[in-house]
Amino acid sequence: MTQTLSKISNEITTVRKDLDSLSVTTNGLKDEMSVLRLDQTKLETHVSRIESTISQDINDIKQSIEFSSQQQTSFDKRLSDLESNSKSYKLIEEKANSLELKMNNLDQQSRHCNIEITNVPDKRGENLTLLIDKIGLAINFPIPQKEIIAIHRVPHMQSDNKTPKNIIVKFASHTLRNNILSAYRLAKGLNTDQLGISGASHRIYMNEHLIMNKKLLFRECRSFAKEHQFQACLGQKRNNTYARVRHIADLQNPI
Incomplete structure (x- = not known):
């Protein structure tokens, strides 16, 4: 009996x-579970922060994309407005150029009976009508005074210009003007001594009375003809096949 009790006591x-021992192990497991729970909490907190940061970054990216889209839309609109304005400006420029061309043509048309005489010395109290009479005799083409509508000298554009002022003569008809110029060219030149003008003899020139831009064009044509060794620089003439030069750009392809 005693042995049995002793055995039971030992077993107990x-x-x-x-x-x-199990309690110790269980306590260890509890501690480890607590650590795991703490680590999980920390991990969840960290993940939450990351998610929040990513979410904020995504929102920032969305806002940036929306802003860029708005900027692009604004840019496209401005570009469209500029293109529209450019077309309007081009139309206005074309109309302005067309009006300028018409005005120049009208201005030139108003001079179609005029001759411009250059390099005639100025003289106080001069009689320009008598001068035209002498020119007519010198070129073998008498010019009746009744065919002279107006005659005068024109001032220089630059006040320091010391050359003689040009003389403008308006005749009664375009045909008469052309005939006088033809006679001048047939005469092979005109000098001051032929007109009884004192001093050293020098050349006098007679040409159509051109507006300023046509004068500049004519000078460019003469310079171009000289540079390319053309025999003559001629204007466009009806029923002839001369190269038509209406603008300096036409000189790039004169043939």
């Missing part, structure tokens, strides 16, 4: 030891 002691 062993069980208690096992329980104590």
